[in-house]
Amino acid sequence: MPAFLTDLNPGWLLILAGLAAMFIKIRSVRQAITIITPVVAILLLATTQHGVDHLTYNALGIELSFYRVDSLNFIFGLAFLIASLLNAIYALHTDNRLQDGMALAYAGAAVSATFAGDLMTLFIFWEITAISSVFLILQAGTRAAYFASMRYLGVQILSGVLLLDGIAYVWHYTGSLSLEAFTSLDQPGALIIFIAFGIKAAFPFLHNWLQDSYPKSSVVGAVILSAFTTKLAVYAFARFFPGFNELIWIGAVMTIFPVFFAVIENDLRRVLAYSLNNQVGFMICAIGVGVAGVGNPLALNGAAAHAFVHIIYKALLFMSIGAVLYRTGTAKASELGGLYRSMPWTAVFCIIGGLSISAFPFFSGFIAKSLTMSAVAAEGAANPAMIVVWLMLLFASAGVLEHSGIKIPYFAFFGHDSGKRVKEAPFNMLLAMGMAAFLCIAVGLPALVPGLGYQWLYGLLPYPIEAAAYQPFTLDHILTQMQLLILAVFAFILLKRLMLYPAEKPGVILDTDWLYRKVGYGAFRWVDTVWSKIGPATAAIATRLASRAYDNMVATFSPRGMLSRNVFSGGMTLWTAVILGLVLLVSYLTS
Template identity: 65%
Template sequence: MPTMLAGLNPGWVLIIAGVASLFITMRSVRQVVTIAAPLLALLLLVFAPQNADLVTTQVLGLKMVLYRVDALNFIFSLAFLIAAVLNGIYALHSDDRIQDGAALFYAGAAVAATLAGDLMTLFVFWELTAISSVFLILRAQTRAAYYAAMRYLGVQVLSGVLLLNGLAYVLKSRGDLSLEAFTDLSDPGVLFIFIAFGIKAAFPLLHNWLQDAYPKATVVGSVVLSVYTTKLAVYALARMFPGQDHLIWIGATMTVFPVFFAVIENDLRRVLSYSINNQVGFMVCGVGVGTPLAINGVAAHAFADIFFKGLLMMSMGAVLYRTGTVKASQLGGLHRSMPWTTVFCIIGAMAISAFPLFSAFVTKSMIISEVASAGYAVIFLMLMFASAGVLEHSGIKIPYYAFFGHDSGLRVKEAPFNMLLAMGIAAFLCIFLGLPALFPGFGHEWLYGLLPYREEAMGYSHHHLFSFEHILTQFQLLVLAIFAFVLLKRVHAYPPEKRGVILDSDWTYRKVGYNLVKWAGTVWGKAGPAMTAAFFRITSRAYNWIEAAFSPRGELARGGVLNGAMTIWTAALLGIVLLLSFMAVG
């Protein structure tokens, strides 16, 4: 790689390509750009020197490290860039300049944020991910998508504001904005940053922007959105808050609560949005444990999740593209007319369910194993329950209701070739990453060789990963989950698929908040004119009194005793101000 290209940030390549795509009217040229740019960025990343500040600058006396590659951010950036290639292939059937440009810009901002070497640079690209990604929702061009996009943007901007506020505190207390891990959440600045990361990671009660917006995006948009925002937050947490105990319980809660909502949800893209919460919860829990093997598990699981979750989103996007719906109550029997999409969806379902020889089996187990080793018995049981829940809602429900179940009578064309190609590559990765090493560097060993703590990962692989006990335990969990699904269906106890909107904690602002605003508007409509008139009467009288007292013709300008009294009051007020100032300094 030429020296002149060594300092070129891969994220910037995608950002430039994204801006260019907005102005490229020829579809064929734009298609080349959307695939060639991520491939070029991949080469730049692979050949970039590690553990060195490649691009730095000074802004207002503040050192900003615009580009730095190390073992942790390399694997996240690699996954982001491979996903950008697949997203470009998946979108080849469409002719939407704004969507293509936004997807590249969004991916580039996420990569640039991951490769940032200081908090201020991270903040800049953190905000750019929010601004660019909202267009992937707006391009659906529906009323629901518009309102969801506005809510999404508000939440994402709030995350940025909190992050910037935290940076100001940290800069004042620490003197720099280096990416040095935080330990004390009692510090206001650190807490602001923690909450900012938590919003993008979709912590419990801060998560509804995800289920609200992702299912309403375009066919391509949902696939792209599923890759970047939450995984960028996971990277930021792993970088800045490893070993933070609060994250263990937050992550465990994230794995459990989506199971209950996903079971009753009718919109299959919304089911997958809850599944994002679930899988990110495993990563957040691993960050909280903070051991080298747990951080390895976080990085590996994030890498694998990008492809098996992306594959499931792609398959549902293909169904939506051909049928016009992803409502479980309206689908079924599509395996007859979309056989390849069915196969790829099943591969993604097996991967996310951690079947042996599939990707999550070799990534999620590191996190669960470290939780058990650390003695968190309750957390371990929560993660095991959540693992069974994953199989139920993403491993069984998605393929069953979309492609099997009752025959809806829908007979459509198979997905376009470019969609099948992208799904095929993602399916290959789901299998390849889960295979045992037939020779060095093959299958899961290739992934383990990229992890921040490579030796610990290889040691875990050789002694535990493909042991009989581990495989048997996982098979037992999967078989019991399948049995539970079949039994519930047999006795008609499984929640039926019904049309409707399932409200989560967003009920607080979509129902209660809306009704409060509506009530306030009604009250103002009735009492507003009278209150406005009374306000103007009071202010008019106050103005007349002030004018009468302080104008050149007023009482205070006439001298005499009153003037002497004002001198005394002025001196008294000055004394009070000086006293308060002295107390504040002290």
């Protein structure tokens, strides 16, 4: 392959193809571009030399590195490119130039940011992900989607502004914008960058943009959005903040709180959005446990593996519910049920996604999540506090089975019969779901053939795992996970039989965004109302005071004012002479 191609950042290729796709009116040509481009990009990535700056440029004394591949960002970039291919196939039934183009540009920006070799390049593509992704929400064409997209854009731009602010501090104090420019949260700028990453990762109290925007986006848009933004933030934390203890507890809390919201939520796409918070929490916690290059790198490998498989099975779940929404016009659990009769393949693929996210043995989630759980358990031997973290992750693992492994397939395809009889999903949707389901199974299987099964994924991880040092398919791992899953299934069945499981009914679930969307807005309206009553009177008083002050100034300083009168001018002349004489006398006496 020519050198100029192997040196080309594959993300740039996606961005250029996306921009071109927006202007191509011939549907078949445009869709061929959206499919061929990710395939070419994967080939480019596979042939790129690692650990080398392939594209560099010096601007205003700043050394920019646009393309650097190493063992950490390779697995994230590969997952992003696979997701881009699946998304393109899933969207073939649509004819939307803007959506096709922005989907490629969004994926390309995420890939370009992942392979950035300096902080400024990271910032540039960090912002492009925000700008390009907002169009995927707007393509829903509803009033709710419009307002959600504006809130989403505001939050994402805030993340970018904070990132740029932190980068400015790093540049000022270190004179460098390299990826190794800071190593401590105590360093100026590092905390600001930490918060910028936390917004995009949807940390607790910063997470509501996700549940607000993803469920309101288009059918295809939600699938695309689920793959890139939060996982780009996970990569950023793995790159810059591995081993930071703060991330352990932040991640553990992230795994817990979405469970309660997801169980009572009626909108199944919002359930998946909360589930996304839960899964990212596992990755963040693992990054906090892991220390790059020191001791056992099991936790960081767990974060990378979890991000890879999560991109696939989360896309599969969003695809299946998107297909239901496309055929029935709703994703509300209270309005669905019995669809396995008319959408059997979609139901099967949804179940596979549910088994994967629930970490059933022989599915992709199991071989990824077991890395994190084993790493946290190993830390518990030396740090008793880690036992609490391990128990929190264990609870969250059972919770994700309840809301994603059971609730979504049950209420969408089984449960009470809604009476809806619709067509099966379009072939292209089934093809994309089938490819994702195949990956969920193939990656999770034991290595019956060397290099295949879970060993293929383990071979891509940032730090080598010796087969003798770690094996996911041990009796202890399998029994622990199966006991947890069986108890979770039993609890669901028991609660349903006793009619104690939260009923699926229309309504709005209040989250922490209530504080600024209701209380904050109410305070603004109160201030506006009060000002409308006292404002005119206050303005009249201020006008009279200003007018009086002006008149006094005119009376004093104008040509006809007090200071221009002859007698006063003569008096001032006399006093000036007296003061000048005193100054001269003092100067003479002190000389």
